[in-house]
Amino acid sequence: MASFEVKGGNKLNGEITPQGAKNEALQIICATLLTDQPMVIHNIPYIRDVNQLIELVQDMGVEVTKLKEGTYRFHAINVNLDYLASAQYQQKAASLRGSVMLLGPLLARFGRSRIPKPGGDKIGRRRLDTHFLGFQQLGAKFNYDIKTNIYDVDATQLQGTYMHLDEASVTGTANIIMTAVRAKGTTTLYHAACEPYIQQLCQMLVRMGAKIEGIGSNLLKIEGVDTLGGTEHTLLPDMIEIGSFIGLAAITGSELTIKNCRIDQLGLIPHMFQRLGIQMEFKKDDIYIPAQDHYEIDTFMDGSILTVADAPWPGFTPDLMSIVLVTATQAKGTVLVHQKMFESRLFFVDKLIDMGAQIILCDPHRATVNGLNKQIMLRGIRMTSPDIRAGVALLIAALSAEGTSIIDNIEQIDRGYQYIDQRLNALGAEIKRL
Incomplete structure (x- = not known):
């Protein structure tokens, strides 16, 4: 079983091209x-x-x-x-x-x-x-x-x-x-x-x-x-990677340009991350994420807490719910994450709680995230990747955290993300494959 050793706290910078879907x-x-x-x-x-x-x-x-x-x-x-x-x-x-x-x-x-x-x-x-x-x-x-x-x-x-x-x-x-x-x-x-x-x-x-x-x-x-x-x-660029990179840029306060995104095929993905307060610019077919020290979660029009829920297309894809949840841990505000399709997909939040995140797991399908607004940073711990999407969510959390994290069972991450350690290291991350 391989592991990642991740030194957190680095701001990333540069351009990254998503893999094929x-x-x-x-x-x-x-x-x-x-x-x-x-x-x-x-x-x-x-x-x-x-x-x-x-x-x-x-x-x-x-x-x-x-x-x-x-x-x-x-x-x-x-x-x-x-x-x-x-x-x-x-x-x-x-x-x-x-x-x-x-x-x-x-x-x-x-x-x-x-x-x-x-x-x-x-x-x-x-x-x-x-x-x-x-x-x-x-x-x-x-x-x-x-x-x-x-x-x-x-x-x-x-x-x-x-x-x-x-x-x-x-x-x-x-x-x-x-x-x-x-x-x-x-x-x-x-x-x-x-x-x-x-x-x-x-x-x-x-x-x-x-x-x-x-x-x-x-x-x-x-x-x-x-x-x-x-x-x-020709395969489309992977929309899950694109959403993952948007969340990564926000939580680490990084300036990133995601190249060749086929924005016309992304549906609600950019909009949903914008509702978390993440700024972005569309430059032809690229998405530019400026460095942000803070981002604030939107509310519904009546002032009630924002709910992010997955749904069949053209609804929001379930594969990005883990990324939304992690990104929200350092936002300002509160969001209810409602993962409808898979009853075990939110069970990785115990690792985030150990890192210092404020999350209430309401039931197997719902979690309430109280954002820390980057006033209290997550802390590095040792944890295990349970599935592809949760694994990358934990990697994003580790890159934003203070100190060093170890992520075990990274074969799960390798199932869905191409050379992810090498590509992020080229942007300034410090990820070592053990």
């Missing part, structure tokens, strides 16, 4: 299995989850060629379905939650697949019902072995249909879209997720020859086609 990368890499033609994907982040998925599709027989840093060619011309029965596949797929999105493309192209129950973050229940119910409505048949935790799926007779998803699951929507594009007939998908990553996936599939109407809405109409061709695709 992790969540989009996982969908797009899986989608390369839909065709026997070459696919070239740009801006792929070098992070553990993505690297593991690339390794997994390679093991399945996909020819993967690194053309340059961040750019890969995928050619799924000889996919070995027998590999899905191997112990190696079961072990690798079970350790990576994104592996569930291999199901849709494999079912669409080959009519069968199998997958172990995927792993991932320990942030609460993350059920797969939306994926599996969607597959079943398209005609797939499931067989689950409770002893081995293996799902065997037969989808030799996929047929388009109308379906109303039980929740606007991003990965569930992506999986169903990738299955429906090669099913017979028309699929109407209502209550679909419409995040920018889903829009990107749909636009890429259309360039490959898919027929999809309603992109960007929660109502999609998909006309199945027999084959799909190859294309090139």
Whole structure:
């Protein structure tokens, strides 16, 4: 288990470019299995989850060629379905939650697949019902072995249909879209997720020859086609990294420019951080954060305490709730953070309380933060990263704190953030990988 040793209290300065979007990368890499033609994907982040998925599709027989840093060619011309029965596949797929999105493309192209129950973050229940119910409505048949935790799926007779998803699951929507594009007939998908990553996936599939109407809405109409061709695709910058850097700049009083943000795809993210009192300027496609000694949390129009809550897109993304909470610890004012989607995601606040933050954990979903207004700084402690987003939130807290912090289990951070220690050290941070 690796650790970060973080010397806090430094003000950062300079420019930083966000990595390619992790969540989009996982969908797009899986989608390369839909065709026997070459696919070239740009801006792929070098992070553990993505690297593991690339390794997994390679093991399945996909020819993967690194053309340059961040750019890969995928050619799924000889996919070995027998590999899905191997112990190696079961072990690798079970350790990576994104592996569930291999199901849709494999079912669409080959009519069968199998997958172990995927792993991932320990942030609460993350059920797969939306994926599996969607597959079943398209005609797939499931067989689950409770002893081995293996799902065997037969989808030799996929047929388009109308379906109303039980929740606007991003990965569930992506999986169903990738299955429906090669099913017979028309699929109407209502209550679909419409995040920018889903829009990107749909636009890429259309360039490959898919027929999809309603992109960007929660109502999609998909006309199945027999084959799909190859294309090139560039991933969006990671909106979670962008939000993390905004929070980092504010809590450390740093002057940062975040480059190439695709501001048009960020939704409420800049606005929500502005409501925490953080100043920012939009310079073409860059976000400039000036150094601020203080920032004050807004209130609602009637003067009541601001509530920041997550919601399906175009609401505020749940992956930035941890960053909002940490950033608020040094603001002036009070905010209620309401994490609706995952009941364990706020359980890292005990570490922040040990660092001196004033936080009341109301229940598994809600925490009230009384900002310290930088009158009392957080103090360095030893702590453990429980998941990707909480891990980066703790790293941001450590960079703002007085003294030295040790963050254990940083493999969780490496799952979602590319060379984060090196990139922040280039701005003036002092992070040592142990």
